[in-house]
Amino acid sequence: MSWIKSRKFILFLVLSLCAAGGVLLYLKIQESRAAGRKQESKAPDRIYKVKSGDMVIGIMLKGSVNARTKHKLALEAPFSTKLIKVVDENAKVKAGDIIAEFETSDLLIKIDDYKLTIEQTKKDLAISKEERDVLISTNNEDLRTARDKVTECEDAYIRYVRLEGPRDRDTQELAVSDAEKELSESSDALNTARDNYYNKVFSDTTEEKTARQAVETAEKKVQSAQTKLNSARLAKKLFKRYTYPNKLQDLRNRLAQAKLGYEKTRVRTQSMLTQKDNQIYRLELTIRNNERQLESHASWVPMMQLLAPVSGIVTYGDPDRFWGNPEVKVGMDGRRKQVIITIPDMSKMIVDVNLPEQYRSKVAIDDPVIITPDSIQTIKIKGSIESIAALPVNIIPWDKSTPKIYRTIVTFRDNNPKIVSGMSVQVEVVSKILRNVIHIPIEAVFEEGGQLLVYRKALAGPEKVSVKIGASSDSAVEILEGLKEGDEVFLYRPFQAKMN
Structure with missing residues (x-):
């Protein structure tokens, strides 16, 4: 029985809560409608x-x-940097006011590096020019020495061909002629001595002995003259076949070597001078390039500040672009020609x-x-x-x-x-x-x-x-x-x- 009573009580409680909720919902709806009518009456x-x-x-x-x-302002310098200062958007500015600044420390360091490089390269250029002057003097001396050597060999060759060679040839021919003359005279003396010995009747033994000794002496002279003639003829033959041609070839070789040495010296000196000129040209080119870079980088320093060209109100980005405008804030990367501020x-x-x-x-x-x-x-x-x-x-x-x-x-x-x-x-x-x-x-x-x-x-x-x-x-x-x-x-x- 107690369980049945408890169940009835719970059911009654649920129904009561539902009825109360319905009453409250009805009142809320009526209040909302009344407010709507009131609002309509006021409209x-x-x-x-x-x-x-x-x-x-x-x-x-x-x-x-x-x-x-529209005055569109952007970083004109082609240098990677960051924005370090910018005025607020919609701020009013006057012509000439600084409205944005970019970081310049890296740019200034780059400028100092170019200055140092130019100064050092100019010193190297001065040294190279002095070395070139010394090289020109040395080259001239080497060329003069090589030229003198060629002249000396040419003179020796010409002297031998025109003077010494013919003189030695004449000496050999003269020696042969003298030997032939001496042989002829010795032969005549031998014949005379033999005639005196064989055709004369000697009175005593001493005179005969003297005549026989004269024949023997004449025979020895003929033999000596014949040997001398053979030696002279052999010497002449050796001179014509070996001494003269060899001497002439040796002088020609010396002349050719001297000319080749001169050409080598000329090429070597010209090459060394060309290398030095190229070194000087590269140094001068380096100086010009660095001076051009220095001038460019120095001209970028004023570009790191954006000045208001006219008085007006600042707006961020490019209003004519529907997309791609950067988020303008301190610390953003600065890019060349990227519009960050517009002043209409x-x-x-x-x-x-x-x-x-x-x-x-x-x-x-x-x-x-x-x-x-x-x-x-x-x-x-x-x-x-x-x-x-x-x-x-x-x-x-x-x-x-x-x-x-x-x-x-x-x-x-x-x-x-x-x-x-x-x-x-x-x-x-x-x-x-x-x-x-x-x-x-x-x-x-x-x-x-x-x-x-x-x-x-x-x-x-x-x-x-x-x-x-x-x-x-x-x-x-x-x-x-x-x-x-x-x-x-x-x-x-x-x-x-x-x-x-």
Whole structure:
């Protein structure tokens, strides 16, 4: 029994909690509806008071205010560095202010290295030029020595051919002639001695002995003269066959060696001088290259500071680039020609407009426009179409399926300090202006059963009024019949709003 009672109690408790939750949810819903009705009662009706005035007929386009001139600042020096200082974005600067600085320590070290290299290379160049002067003197001395050797060998050769050779040949011939003469004389003396010995009758033995000794002596002289003649003839033959040709060949060889030595000396000295000239040229080229690098690096030092060319407001990156702009912050890598800061010239503003391709035939250069900022609808500024691109392009360049537009530039006729770069505006291209006509916003006109009507405000509530319209634009329509100036019309269907 106790278990049954406990079960009933738990069931009763659950039902009670559910009932309490339902009551609370109902009260919450009723409170929310009451708040909504209260809010609706406070919301004013969108009503337009009909008035007479000038009505602009044209095309409504979207545009963006831009500066005609944008001063884009980037690191011009082709040197790897880092950003160490930059002004805040949207900060106002004056012309000549330092707005960004890049780290220069590595650049200054590089400049000092070039200076040291140039100084050392100039010293090496001076030494090389002195060595070249010494080398020229040494080369001249070596060439003179080699030339003298050639001259000496030529003189020895010519002297032997013209003087010494013929002289030695004549000496040999003279020796043979003397030996022949001596042999002839000895032979005659021998014959005389023999005649005296064999044909004379001697008176005593002593005289005979003397005559016989004379014959023997004459025979010895003949033998000696014959030996001398043979020796002279042999010497002459050796001179003609061996001594003279060998001596002549030796002198020719010495002359050829002397000429070859001179040529070697000339080539060697010329090569050494050329090597020295090349060394000097390389040193001079190194100096010129380092001086050029020094001049370039020194010219980069002022580039490490970006100065404001005009007074204006700082913006980071390049506003004309849709992607690829760097994150400008201290410590970022500095790259040549990478725009990090842009200062637009606010004194000359334009509006960039994308003119749809279907409207191109309705718009021409110098057409008047009315410019209305999206953020300040009360401002109306007059302008004109300055230029229209010759060819259409896709809104998204890489997507060929997107609509095509003509890049169009609109200029302001008057300057307004409230107009700033980057502001979104509506550009109404004026094709015609209707003077002193009744017109209302286009959203106040409705169609029912093939008739155009408006909801006019009356004491008894909204009433339907048929109207006849004239010209219309993207935002307004001319009323020819049905309304008068001062009437108030709803910009929505009031009955439908109440039903909702």
